[in-house]
Amino acid sequence: MAEITKKTAVTKPLNQEPINDLANVESDFKKLDARSQYYYLRKLKPFKRAVKFVSLSHQKQKDLLAFRKQNRSQKSKPKTDFNEENIFEVRNFNLWYNNGDKQALFDINFDIKKNKVTALIGPSGCGKSTFLRNLNRMHDLDNSIITEGDIWFNGENINSKKYSLMELRTKVGMVFQKPTPFNMSIYDNIAFGPKNHGIKDKNTLDNIVKESLMDAALWEDVKNDLQAPATSLSGGQQQRLCIARSIALKPDVLLMDEPTSALDPIATGKIERLIKKLSDKVTIVIVTHSMAQAQRISDNTVFFLKGKVIEANTTKKIFTRPKTKELRHYLNGDENNDQ
Ligand code: ADP
Secondary structure, X not given: OOOOOHHHHHOOOOOOOOOOOHHHXXXXXXXXXXXXXXXXHHOOOHHHHHHHHHOOOHHHHHHHHHHHHHHHHHHHOOOOOOOOOEEEEEEEEEEEEHHHOEEEEXXXXXXXXXXXXXXXXXXXXXXXXXXXXHOOOOOOOOOOOEEEEEEEEOOEEOOOOOOOHHHHHHHEEEEOOOOOOOOOEHHHHHHHHHXXXXXXXXXXXXXXXXXXXXXXXXXXXXXXXXXXXXXXXOHHHHHHHHHXXXXXXXXXXXXXXXXXXXXXXXXXXXXXXXXXXXXXXXXXXXXXXXXXXXXXXXXXXXXXXXXXXXXXXXXXXXXXXXXXXXXXXXXOOOOOOOO
């Protein structure tokens, strides 16, 4: 099995220093380099941004515009050295909440292997969900979030203006912590996405519904009553229905944010077996707070701490040969991981 190598997992391009703390650059604004100025200006409202921009010297304005142009054109070009074994390559990715006041992700660099299960682990609040949501641009509507850096999906930059959100969300589906079935029948929950994509033929829809429910190990439970309301199913069944709804669109990737945390152990076991089975066809990235679950179902594991990726490796190595003291402390259950 290909592993996330140390080189690809944690290195940073030599020429890129972390950008300045966006919350605290106001007084030094004019002294910053073009890159930091650009990200600082992005957090401002248009009028204030314009005032700040014109306060710069002519040369600084030119540098800033040149940086913006280069940044945009870099995002719109495919990544020529994208590794075929990967589905995502994340490079120098930073994220700030609240218009730059709170940085939640710091210089994230690692690869996600195609058709494998990758678990994201780490203490509560370390940025796992924040990171996961960026893989299908769940943050798109929140203008107070600022990101820097690149997320490459099959060689394309998902934050390029050329990349359509609809296309991305079709290829990268999401399953949430709590089951979120639509308030409609089991059948309609699954047929909803394909219908939205223009499929009208009843036989085709019937086949998609059956195949998706079979793939999600739910067909036997519901085949005699597909018109029953989805909300009549148990929590575990509802979660499998949500998985079936996602796979009806034949995604390349399924993102799962603690998909079993609201379920009992039996329902959890079913979802875990389903994840293992699905990974033949779909890449799965799962946030889990359960170390046991990560070990049972994932091929690779990424350990986050305080918004940073501390280690990324095969799950076996993460749990048997942790390299950093931070990961060793975490695996030993040391709550106060402050080193
Ligand atoms: P995890 O999934 O590891 O528990 P999160 O990604 O939910 O962590 O949170 C990472 C950090 O970002 C936390 O400090 C959290 O408080 C903060 N955060 C999460 N969502 C928001 C938000 N919408 N606005 C501001 N801060 C947020």
